[in-house]
Each structure stands twice: as C-alpha cells, then as structure tokens.
Amino acid sequence: xxxxxxxxxxxxxxxxxxxxxxxxxxxxxxxxxxxxxxxxxxxxxxxxxxxxxxxxxxxxxxxxxxxxxxxxxxxxxxxxxxxxxxxxxxxxxxxxxxxxxxxxxxxxxxxxxxxxxxxxxxxxxxxxxxxxxxxxxxxxxxxxxxxxxxxxxxxxxxxxxxxxxxxxxxxxxxxxxxxxxxxxxxxxxxxxxxxxxxxxxxxxxxxxxxxxxxxxxxxxxxxxxxxxxxxxxxxxxxxxxxxxxxxxxxxxxxxxxxxxx
Amino acid sequence: xxxxxxxxxxxxxxxxxxxxxxxxxxxxxxxxxxxxxxxxxxxxxxxxxxxxxxxxxxxxxxxxxxxxxxxxxxxxxxxxxxxxxxxxxxxxxxxxxxxxxxxxxxxxxxxxxxxxxxxxxxxxxxxxxxxxxxxxxxxxxxxxxxxxxxxxxxxxxxxxxxxxxxxxxxxxxxxxxxxxxxxxxxxxxxxxxxxxxxxxxxxxxxxxxxxxxxxxxxxxxxxxxxxxxxxxxxxxxxxxxxxxxx
Numbered sequence: 001x002x003x004x005x006x007x008x009x010x011x012x013x014x015x016x017x018x019x020x021x022x023x024x025x026x027x028x029x030x031x032x033x034x035x036x037x038x039x040x041x042x043x044x045x046x047x048x049x050x051x052x053x054x055x056x057x058x059x060x061x062x063x064x065x066x067x068x069x070x071x072x073x074x075x076x077x078x079x080x081x082x083x084x085x086x087x088x089x090x091x092x093x094x095x096x097x098x099x100x101x102x103x104x105x106x107x108x109x110x111x112x113x114x115x116x117x118x119x120x121x122x123x124x125x126x127x128x129x130x131x132x133x134x135x136x137x138x139x140x141x142x143x144x145x146x147x148x149x150x151x152x153x154x155x156x157x158x159x160x161x162x163x164x165x166x167x168x169x170x171x172x173x174x175x176x177x178x179x180x181x182x183x184x185x186x187x188x189x190x191x192x193x194x195x196x197x198x199x200x201x202x203x204x205x206x207x208x209x210x211x212x213x214x215x216x217x218x219x220x221x222x223x224x225x226x227x228x229x230x231x232x233x234x235x236x237x238x239x240x241x242x243x244x245x246x247x248x249x250x251x252x253x254x255x256x257x258x259x260x261x
Numbered sequence: 262x263x264x265x266x267x268x269x270x271x272x273x274x275x276x277x278x279x280x281x282x283x284x285x286x287x288x289x290x291x292x293x294x295x296x297x298x299x300x301x302x303x304x305x306x307x308x309x310x311x312x313x314x315x316x317x318x319x320x321x322x323x324x325x326x327x328x329x330x331x332x333x334x335x336x337x338x339x340x341x342x343x344x345x346x347x348x349x350x351x352x353x354x355x356x357x358x359x360x361x362x363x364x365x366x367x368x369x370x371x372x373x374x375x376x377x378x379x380x381x382x383x384x385x386x387x388x389x390x391x392x393x394x395x396x397x398x399x400x401x402x403x404x405x406x407x408x409x410x411x412x413x414x415x416x417x418x419x420x421x422x423x424x425x426x427x428x429x430x431x432x433x434x435x436x437x438x439x440x441x442x443x444x445x446x447x448x449x450x451x452x453x454x455x456x457x458x459x460x461x462x463x464x465x466x467x468x469x470x471x472x473x474x475x476x477x478x479x480x481x482x483x484x485x486x487x488x489x490x491x492x493x494x495x496x497x498x499x500x501x502x503x504x505x506x507x
Contacts, residue, residue, distance in 0.1 A: 016379035023376060027367050099362035100380055101339035171287045255342040259277065 009103055017106055017113075024085075024114035039121045043074055047129070054190040064133050067222055070126055072189035072214045075148075078119035079155050079210055080180045085111035086159025087166050087173060094261035104254050108163045112156050130221065138224030146227065147213040147220070150239045154209055157242025160250045167257050187211040209238040266351070267432055267463040268314040268337060273346035275307040275332055275487075306332040307343070307487045314480070316431075319464035321474035321495060323502050324484035330467045331436065333484065334358060337465060338434055352431025352463075355381075360421030370405040370412070370420055371396070377424050391427045398453075399423040400446065419446055426453055433457060435466045475499055 029035045047070040055065045062068070089111040090097065090104065097104060166172040186204050188196070188211060196202060205211045212231035219225050263269075279302040307329045314320045324330045335341040337348055338356040363380040364373050374395055378388045396405050399419045409417060435454070458464065458477075468474050474481055474495065481498035483490040483505070491501045 012382050013379075015385050016382070018385075019376050019379040023365060023368070027365070030367060096363045096380065097340075099340065099359035100356070102380060169287045169290065258341060 013103055013106055016102065017110055020106065020110035021114040021117065024110065025117060028118070036121070039118050040125050043070060043077070043122050044125050044129075046073060047125075050190050064135060064222065067126070067130055067133055067135055068192075068218065069190055070129055071218055071221060072187065074119065074122055074126060075151060075214050075217060076184055076187055076189055076210065077122075078115060079151060079158075080184070082112045082115040082119075082155040083158045083162055083176065084173075084180070085115050086156075087162035087176060089159075090163045090167050090257060091170075091261055097261060098258060104257060105160070105250060108159050108250070109156070112152075112159045116152055116155075126221075135222060136224060140220050140224050140226060142220075143227055144217050144220035146232070147216040147235070150232075150235050151210070151213040153243050154213070154235070154239035157239060157244075157246040160246030161242065164246075164250050164253050167253070167260050183208065183210055187214055189214070209235040263313075265315050266313045267316045267318075268351075268465065269349040270313070270337065271311050271346050271348075273307055273310045273333075273336060273343045273348060274305060275329075275336060275341060276344040277304045277306055278302070279304050305487050307336065307484075310346070310484075310487075310489050312482055312489070312492055314463055314465065316463055317461045318480055319458070319466065319478040321478035321481040321498075322465065322467045322484060323469065323471065323474060323481055323498065325469065325506070327486075328484040329487040330469075330484055332487075334434055334436055334465065334467055350432060353428060354432045354434060355425055355428055355430035356434040357422070357425050358434060358436045360425055361417050364409055364417065364421070366410040367408055369408050370399075370401055373409055373420065374424055377421065381425065381428075383428065395420075395423045395427050398427075398449075400449075415443060415446075422450055426450075426457070429460065430457070430462060432463045432465065435464065436468075471499055471502055 025036075029038055032038060034041065047066055050069045050073065051066045054060070054069070055062075086108045089107040093107045096102070097107075162172060162176060186208055188205065193202075193205065193215070196204065205215075212228075212235040216227040216231055216235070219227050310333065312320075322330050322333060332341065334356070335358075336343050337350065338354060338358065339348075361377065363377050365376055368376060371392070374392060375385070375388055379385075399405075399422075401416060401420060404412070404416065409420070412420075433454075464478065466474065466478055478495050480493065481495045481502075482492040483498060483502055485505070490505070491498050
C-alpha cells in the first residue's frame with residue numbers, strides 16, 4: 001500500500017526528473033563555443049597533462065599509461081562531481097522547494113543522473129584513446145559495467161546523505177571538497193598501485209570503495225582479467241549500505257528541510 | 262474521508278522553531294550542544310485547525326496579516342507537512358500560488374513551459390497537446406523563444422498563470438492571485454478563473470479583502486493567530502469578521 005503510493009508519486013514526476021536532467025546538461029555548456037564537446041575535450045586534455053607530468057617527467061614508458069590515468073580519472077570525476085551535485089541540489093533548489101510540492105529526492109537524483117550521463121558520454125574518449133593505443137578487447141571487457149553500476153549506487157547513497165547533512169550544516173560542502181581531494185590521492189589515479197604497497201601503505205586501498213571500483217574497471221578494460229572478488233563484494237556491500245542509509249536519512253529528515261533552507 | 266469531500270483538514274497544527282540565532286554551522290552546533298545551549302522558541306503558526314470542503318464548495322479564508330493564511334495554503338498544497346494532524350485531498354490540485362516558481366532564467370519561454378509544467382506534475386504528452394493554447398493565452402507571441410531573464414515581471418506572471426491554469430483541476434488554490442499582469446490580462450485571467458468556477462471546481466481562496474471573498478465564495482473561515490475563529494456560510498462569517506476588524 002505504502003510502496004504503491006510512492007511508486008505512483010514517482011511515476012507522476014518522472015517527466016520532471018527527465019526535464020531536470022535535461023536542464024542540467026543543456027545549461028552546463030550553454031553559451032560556450034564548443035558546447036557539449038567539452039565533455040570529451042576536458043578529460044582528454046587533463047589526461048594529456050597528467051600523462052606528461054606523471055608519465056614522461058617520471059620516466060615511465062608504459063605506452064598504455066594514458067588509459068590507466070584516464071580510466072581512473074573519469075571514474076573519480078563522476079564520483080566527485082556527482083556527490084557534489086547531489087550535496088548542493090537541495091539548497092540550490094530552495095526557492096522551488098519552498099513554493100511547490102515536488103518529491104524532494106527528485107532534485108538529488110536528477111543531479112546525480114545528469115552527472116552520470118555526462119560521464120557516460122565522456123567514456124567515448126576512453127574508447128578512442130584505447131583504440132589508438134591498441135588496448136585489446138577481451139571477453140572480460142563487458143565486465144566493466146559491473147563496477148560502474150556499483151559506483152553509481154555508491155554515489156547516489158553518498159549524495160543523499162550529503163544533501164541531507166548540507167541542509168542543516170553548510171560546512172559539509174567545504175569539508176566534502178577537501179575530503180574528495182583526499183580520496184583522489186588515495187585512489188591510485190595517476191600512480192601505479194604497487195609503489196604504495198611496497199611502502200607498506202596498501203591498506204589505504206582496502207578501505208576505499210572508489211579505488212575498488214577503479215581497480216575492477218581497469219582489470220576489465222585494460223588488463224583483460226577477471227575482477228578481484230574481494231573488491232567486488234566489499235564495494236557492492238558498501239554501495240548498498242550507503243544507499244540504504246542515505247534513503248532512510250533523507251526520508252526521515254525531508255519534512256524539516258523547508259525550515260532550514 | 263467521506264465521498265463528497267474534496268479537502269479534509271483534521272486537527273492540523275504547524276510548529277516552527279524560532280531559534281534566537283540560526284545555528285547552521287557545525288562548530289556552533291557542537292559547542293552549543295555540549296553547553297546544552299540549543300534554545301528554540303516554539304511558535305505555532307496553526308493550531309487545531311479542522312474543516313472540510315465539500316466538492317464544488319468555494320471556501321474563503323479570512324484573517325489579518327500573520328494569522329496563518331499562507332501557511333494553511335502551503336499545508337493544503339503539500340509544500341509544508343503539518344507538525345500534527347493530517348490533510349487529505351482528492352483530485353488534481355492547481356495551486357495558483359507563487360506562479361512561475363521553478364522557471365529557469367536561462368531557458369526560453371517555450372522551454373520553461375515544459376519545465377514548469379513538469380514541476381506541476383503534467384506529462385509530456387499533455388504539454389505537447391496544450392503548448393499552443395498556453396502560448397496563445399499568455400499573449401507573449403514571438404517572445405516565447407526569448408530567454409526569460411529578458412522578460413518583465415508581468416510577462417513572467419502571465420506565462421506562469423497560463424501554464425498553471427491549462428489543467429482542469431478539481432481543487433483550485435488561490436492566494437489573491439486575481440491581479441496578474443496589465444489590465445487586459447487581468448480581465449482575461451478573471452474570466453478564466455470564473456469559467457473554472459462554472460465547471461464546479463472546489464476552491465480554497467485566501468484574501469484579506471472581505472469584498473472579494475463575499476463575491477467569490479459560498480463558505481468562509483476566519484483565522485486568528487493560527488486558530489480557527491469562525492466557520493460557516495460566507496454571510497454569517499463576514500459579519501463576524503466585520504466586528505472583529507472594527
């Protein structure tokens with residue numbers, strides 16, 4: 001009974017969800033000369049810079065190093081911008097929330113899905129760079145979808161938690177952006193994993209679900225080998241738990257939002 | 262909820278916490294929490310409000326400024342969830358409040374019709390079908406392709422009104438909205454609302470103009486400091502209101 005009520009309400013507003021996602025993507029690059037092309041250019045240029053610095057300057061001569069960097073960086077970028085978008089979604093739509101009834105989670109979901117769509121578009125760059133650098137397609141390549149799905153759920157869960165917290169404490173935004181930087185350096189985006197493990201600090205990867213998704217993604221697309229089962233299980237469990245915690249927290253606090261925004 | 266009732270409001274109370282200073286950063290919160298210094302002043306904007314609006318009835322809500330009229334509308338339209346009691350509504354609600362909340366400044370008028378329509382819960386098919394009617398009624402002509410940040414406030418209000426009234430609602434919520442745009446459009450919008458009245462729509466109308474309420478409504482209630490001071494047929498309530506305000 002309760003569930004059908006929520007489902008009905010969601011169906012009523014699914015067109016709004018679509019419109020909000022479209023608005024995010026449309027307005028992101030409106031009035032820029034290259035428009036949506038920036039979704040492709042930005043990661044490509046960043047990859048070049050990072051390859052130059054962490055590849056050439058450090059004397060690394062792995063020809064597929066750009067793919068390594070690009071894959072890590074794309075996944076991180078989705079996680080960071082998705083959670084940040086979700087975090088701000090309630091406070092930045094406050095004028096609307098105060099005036100019209102709309103299920104509030106729609107704003108968070110729309111912010112994260114629109115980031116996911118941009119992310120999926122930017123994967124074209126990865127395919128292109130992979131083709132140029134002759135990365136082989138293997139039977140394991142399609143498995144890359146699994147870490148992506150896990151990452152999506154994880155981002156959604158974190159987004160819901162952060163959006164709720166940010167309504168009550170505006171500091172969360174600043175804390176989170178510092179935290180994202182920490183996660184970036186702890187996710188082996190621009191350096192090889194074994195260097196860190198060699199120093200005895202490998203534990204940092206074992207507590208980082210984002211790294212686990214990146215590692216499994218790389219196994220699938222770059223190394224052509226099966227995923228690490230431990231990483232898969234841990235990241236999946238963390239993602240589901242974050243989603244449950246996020247939904248419950250958001251659901252419990254949402255009626256109070258209007259008094260604080 | 263009985264069959265012939267469109268809006269059912271039962272023992273509704275709305276409490277706000279007026280903290281003397283707003284604590285919205287973590288440091289202050291932790292310090293005050295430890296010092297047990299988190300003080301709130303409770304304030305009931307609405308208390309023990311109960312009434313029913315039958316289908317087809319037009320209820321006027323009278324009251325002075327700060328008596329809780331707008332809060333009541335927000336509670337009925339679902340924007341605010343009451344602190345206690347419950348509200349049930351039956352059918353499609355068209356809240357003609359805050360017209361154009363959710364417009365995007367960067368979007369053109371046409372794009373905003375779809376966006377605001379979606380905010381009001383319309384489907385894409387419905388909007389595709391009605392878009393010409395909306396543009397026509399708004400009288401914006403070729404301006405519909407211009408980003409609305411270049412609109413005047415009257416133009417925005419006209420567009421908002423046109424989108425909000427394109428549905429055939431079961432319940433219409435009005436907050437002294439009958440004054441949109443210039444004189445020509447005001448007449449047009451009044452005619453539109455009158456034609457909605459003729460279809461037997463249930464109306465919740467808020468105003469401090471007694472004359473307007475008497476003209477439009479058949480039932481009325483008076484709110485006084487968040488409490489229900491009177492309810493009944495509009496003539497009877499109007500007399501009480503006159504005595505109160507003199």
